[in-house]
Amino acid sequence: MWTEQARLGHARAGTVTTAHGVVPTPAFMPIATRGAVKHLANSDLAQIGNDILLANTYHLYLRPGLEVLKAVGGLHGLMQWDKPILTDSGGFQVFSLAHLRQLTPDGVRFNSHIDGAELFMTPELSMEIQQVIGSDIQMCFDYFPGFPASRADAEHSVALTTQWAKRCKDYSSPHGLFAIVQGSSFADLRQQSAQELVQIGFDGYAIGGLAVGEPTEVMYAMLDTTIPLLPSDKPHYLMGVGQPEQILEAVKRGVDLFDCVLPSRNARHGQVYMHTQAELVDTELTAVQYRKINLTSSEYKTDVQALDPLCHCSTCQSGYSRAYLRHLFSVAEPLAQRLTTVHNVSFYIELMRTIRHQIQTHAQS
RNA sequence: GGGUAGGUGGCGGAGCGGUCAAUCGCACUUGACUGUAAAUCAAGCAGCCUCAGGCUUUCGGGGGUUCGAAUCCCUCCCUACCCA
Numbered sequence: 001m002w003t004e005q006a007r008l009g010h011a012r013a014g015t016v017t018t019a020h021g022v023v024p025t026p027a028f029m030p031i032a033t034r035g036a037v038k039h040l041a042n043s044d045l046a047q048i049g050n051d052i053l054l055a056n057t058y059h060l061y062l063r064p065g066l067e068v069l070k071a072v073g074g075l076h077g078l079m080q081w082d083k084p085i086l087t088d089s090g091g092f093q094v095f096s097l098a099h100l101r102q103l104t105p106d107g108v109r110f111n112s113h114i115d116g117a118e119l120f121m122t123p124e125l126s127m128e129i130q131q132v133i134g135s136d137i138q139m140c141f142d143y144f145p146g147f148p149a150s151r152a153d154a155e156h157s158v159a160l161t162t163q164w165a166k167r168c169k170d171y172s173s174p175h176g177l178f179a180i181v182q183g184s185s186f187a188d189l190r191q192q193s194a195q196e197l198v199q200i201g202f203d204g205y206a207i208g209g210l211a212v213g214e215p216t217e218v219m220y221a222m223l224d225t226t227i228p229l230l231p232s233d234k235p236h237y238l239m240g241v242g243q244p245e246q247i248l249e250a251v252k253r254g255v256d257l258f259d260c261v262l263p264s265r266n267a268r269h270g271q272v273y274m275h276t277q278a279e280l281v282d283t284e285l286t287a288v289q290y291r292k293i294n295l296t297s298s299e300y301k302t303d304v305q306a307l308d309p310l311c312h313c314s315t316c317q318s319g320y321s322r323a324y325l326r327h328l329f330s331v332a333e334p335l336a337q338r339l340t341t342v343h344n345v346s347f348y349i350e351l352m353r354t355i356r357h358q359i360q361t362h363a364q365s
Numbered sequence: 366g367g368g369u370a371g372g373u374g375g376c377g378g379a380g381c382g383g384u385c386a387a388u389c390g391c392a393c394u395u396g397a398c399u400g401u402a403a404a405u406c407a408a409g410c411a412g413c414c415u416c417a418g419g420c421u422u423u424c425g426g427g428g429g430u431u432c433g434a435a436u437c438c439c440u441c442c443c444u445a446c447c448c449a
Contacts, residue, residue, distance in 0.1 A: 239400035
């Protein structure tokens, strides 16, 4: 499933091969929780050029539900998206919907955030849903606390996550199952989690439970202690991260896959990522050169420049001005969000393309 | 000409003797968002200062009552509707 092509320090360039195609890595997966990157059509995604999407087990289970998904050929059929899809297991909702759920060793009892209906998510159910969705990469159902977490909570998280990972593997089809390393900010627990999961054996390894409020340095430290314990012939996925510089730092530590709501959510809120020079990342992968601006600021009221003159996305190439986009935001025209989402997601995809290019071009043989 | 109801901060609109520099909504300003309950949320929004507090000018204009008024009285101006 994973093929390495080049290496620069610990940074790796390679490919993940799935039933729906090949994903060059390091890669960023835009988030289509409910089967759509918010505001974008497939034609937008085609222009953006992302090779894979992330969708969500919990949300798609609630709507449209398993019967519909079965009837329409899974999420690929429903969306008419023919490239790879990775599904998160619902583990994140155990965290984000904490007030609506009850944790048990067997699984998690939820009250639907939509109508309050009770459901019981287990590792087995999560696997079944992900198979019905037809995802190319499926995530084990996991559990993690927020930050800061007590050692006891972190230990509990590791134990439950390992136990559930076993059950996921026992249930699952043979290919495309990733496990998730937990352990909060405790280096030894991270190591223990990694070792237990590697022992079981998966197609890829994710690092989860990070970017939940801990200092960035703690996150980097956890990557430093975890990644050396993961098989180097399997893809490494840092879940939910993050800002461009965090992605670059993680790539330099050996991470291959990323997802994050930031580009799409920030776009909806009028915050856009901008080039400060033509190349986002230099040949040494030193840093990401960029800045963020709040388009809703009065500063842009009459700014007729294209949104980001150094960007090649369709929004910027079409010449939409900052003044126009600011106006669209101020009158709440939905076009604003589509145009900025196209831009921000394109920015992330370009960032990854540049990182891959730099690794491949300057790889040590 | 007569009658009735009103005139409050950018707008709408509370308040109807002290706890009012004035609820609230909108608009506006700035800032956050990290495996998406998020087209969301937070803060600010008379001026000034030695800024967990203090001071100065505000509730159509003017005058009065009162220890104290956006709130009561007189008067003027203006708006809406009704009657002639």
